[in-house]
Amino acid sequence: MMQSAADEPLDGISATRQYVDRMVTGDGRCHGMKVLLLDSTTTQILSCVSTQSEILSREVYLVTRIDDPRRRGGSSSNGGAAGGGHSLALREEESTGHLKAVCFLRPTETNIGLLVKELASPRYSEYHIYFSGILSQSLLTLLAESDPTERVKQVQEFYADFLPINPDCLSLNCRNTLPMSYHSTSGEYAALYERNLMGLQSMLLAMKRQPAQIRYQKSSRMARKLALDVSESIKADQIFHFRRGTGSSNSSGSFMLLVLDRMDDPVTPLLSQWTYQAMVHELLGLNNSRVILRGVPNVSKDLEEVVLSSAPGQDAFFQTHRNSNFGELGEAIQKLLQDYQAKSQNTSNLQSIEDMQQFMEKYPELRSQSHAVSKHVAIMGELARLVEVCSLMDVSAFEQDLACADDQAGHLKQLMSNLDSATVKIPDKLRLGMLYALRYETAATSAIPAVKEAMRRGGVPPDGVALVDAILKYAGAKIRGPGLYGTNKDAASKFMKSFMTSVQGVSNVYSQHSPVLMETVENATRGKLSGVTHPMLVSGGRSSSNVEGMPLSQELLIFMVGGITYEESTKINEFNQANVGKIRIILGGSTIHNSTSYLEELKLMISCR
Template identity: 40%
Template sequence: MDALKAAQHYINRIVTDTSGMKVLLLDRETTPIISLVSTQSHLLSKEVYLVDRIDNVQRDSMRHLKCLCFLRPTDSSIQALVDELRSPKYGDYYIYFSNILKKSMIELLAENDESEVVQELQEFYADFYAPTPCLFHIGLTPSTHPLFAEGHSWNPGALNRTVQGLSALLLSLKKRPNIRYERNSGMALKLGRELEYLVNHESNLFGTNSDDKTHLYILDRKNDPVTPLLTHWTYHAMLHELIGVNNGRIDLSYLPDIRPEVKEVMLSQDQDSFFKQSQFLNFGDLGVSVKEFVDSYQSKTASQHKIESISDMKRFVEAYPEFRKLSGNVTKHVTLIGELSRIVGSHHLLAVSELEQSLACNEQHNTDLKALRTLIADPSIQPENKVRCVVLYALRYERAQSNALHELKQQLSSSGVDADLVSTVDVVLRYSGLRERQSDIFQNENIFSRGRNMFKGLQGTENVYTQHTPALAVMLEQLLRGRQGLHWQERLPNLDPQARPPTIGNESGIFNQDIIVFVVGGVTLDEEKAVANLNARFGSQNVRIIAFTISRI
């Protein structure tokens, strides 16, 4: 179960099913979908000599070329295609949509194909973005597609796009799963019902019977608000949070004296072996890894300088493309890690992270409060980091008799933190405070969980900056090991009451299961790492897990 390979399969079908010289037309949303799973050189090798946007009206007419169109079935893309068919610029058109087409859309296209240039019309379900093998998203951003409407309810546009993305994922994997949702989440239930309605309505595509070995778990971020509040120290997570990754692209043009070739760089597991091997390394191990990478490059550079014969020249010429690629990767990663190191130092993130981990993992109110007051008073700490630590304090000590949240918010305001930023403390409490959650994420709600938390603290930890384990990782491991089966059946009811519950009561664990996890509110890259680790550990049991989220990565 690999949606990255499924998306690559669809793209390969698009560019290889039609022979001859071709042009590929994309829209605003399918352009990044393609860029994440294919390269310009790969497209060129399949005789795709031009890639353009269908809404570019300045394109030249080239009737000797065949035209491949890969589009999302949106009103804007349909209208752009209608305009194209009314005045075709190419000889033949082969049209592929990334999701289910409405009958009215097909009729509209047929009515406007007066020149009869359309040779093929198909649905290829690659309507999601696949940055890594175990994490996928649908590209929504809060500025354009807010998640919430009034209260804790779906924004209709975000809900519709989420259903479309999930349905495309299921169709690409050829799965009709049992749908389970977190009991205390109205948004998870709403999404599950909308998806179930679509699956039943399109039973000719999905089949009529659910697959007992495939499960879709729809979770709600409010049940674990802690994980996204923490500073994460893996390479991929740091790049995303500290510099910014947009559909695999990183913009470094803001750096002074940046070399032109690294003003914008790409992250791709397929094209970048160092990133594939290092994306889950923590910051300390990353320094060792990049040094070994540079040493390897230097040794290969030295060997290339030893050209003493015709055979040496031939070897150099044959290795030159790979040598240039290696040189570019070395420059890219040394630049990225250097910038990360600068940000970590200038923002004092080690000190911030140590307090975050203490608030997330340990029950020591007086110590935490003293450290938090010191942090807020420090003018070198970023306002966002101060507020994150106060939010963690508010969540952990929400019921503590000595709770000093009001005082901390006043200290934030007096230290110059913007009032809107300070107000997020109360917003998070309303969204995912104790009354909203159904899980004891801090293990401090009763005497038994406090005891478990104390014993966990006595065991120590390898790294004070990575003590916290995401609740998603705990849940999945318990499911995979067959532990607390009744608890999870109660917490994650099935939409279909007649469906057979998953095999989670057997202490030997579960086998031959495909698990898709969707989190309303998004997943973190620390949770991506947890999913990747679980896939590696339980692969021998033929268990495969992928996580699906909303926000672009």
């Protein structure tokens, strides 16, 4: 059935929450107590937009995993689905026959197999099944033939096959995709490629957008293949053809899909970060909206695992300050603490029954605020400790200079000093060596062999030193596009950037770098994106470098094979904030990298032929 695109916001969290709201009510056809059956991926998706307590308040008696082996033994337990609620469990002797099952699953052969087993010996009175992506006809037929008791009441596709991290930042949480650029999409990489294709299809369907233009990064054969396969699926399947109401922002046909590859910018994932969400991910790890503080000095037991979510109603402070820099964040947390202290002091003097009643009315809010204050204070304290212990301010200043300035002799001298230093940590020495190699790979007097030897003396292990060659193999000057070090900019623009950096002073030292993505965005939204570096797909699967006369894009979905970073997400959010009502961009990627995950995937490049 053709769907309507009228008045649909370009917002990943909003789109997914709408699907979740419809699922837990069965689109009005699933009243009463129910069980929510998820798989490993849809558990993560649900966690990004809802707390477990929210789900349980919607007549959901139990949230569990369809692949939980304990279910097959007759017992069910909570699968930890949408974090933040209380754990529930059904005892073996409890009857579940009166409950209805709402299944939210990826459309995979494995999940269909689990459903077939479930329906062969059904535990619930009804099954309302929702798939997060496009279900093939063969799997649908198999499912239909496996329902002898006719317990399945509906099967629908709800396109939420991605993690909505922020309203304008989407991830597939799909790791080990960097080597796809060097392999065909058969064999061990076929499943990874299929996951990226299905995820990108789902993003388009969730946003209810049909691209007027599909463009891709010419330097990447993987970007071209993905763009081509998405284009073919749009032509072949009516579900991509949306009705456009009068209120649709897409009615002008100004929506562009732009497929990029991480290889064009190998530098951004190697840099230290200084905004809240990005710092947490880099220094502590931010996975499925969770931060593990276990083992952090002086952290209480109830703060060993905390949630940082951008979903509405979950963490107002984080939503407001996730892109605040380190200095702004410290001031904001200090104000948060002062506000809480003021409110708690106002409740300390309880002299009448009315005072007590008012206190009890405010108590849940105060208790929630107390946890929020404690959480953010604990995270900020650990970030500050790690910045000092790892000498990150000095390291980051040098990283930024390596990324933004051209001074081979000066950089080499400073690099050698850092590699010999006992205060610079081994992971930071590795990143600095790789940043130097990327910038000066083509220099006439290359010092890369000497740098690698200094890295060894400085304690970098052999597999770390080997990553210097791996990153040049993955994204060296002969592989990537031309934009990384401004080779496609004229001398005047380079001078102006250098001049602005110097006059803005040291406060800008840690934020000089701008990802290659942002130059691409600026050009795309001004109609100046070159068809030579980013061709457009035209009829018959052909590519064209002639993009003159195409309408300016007011909406863009940018998908980056190989993963994105929170620095890029922050820059996209800043761009959206500066262009409210004019241009809207959604950034998606295979995963969201910090330097650790990026280096782990680069290690796979060592074995690539």
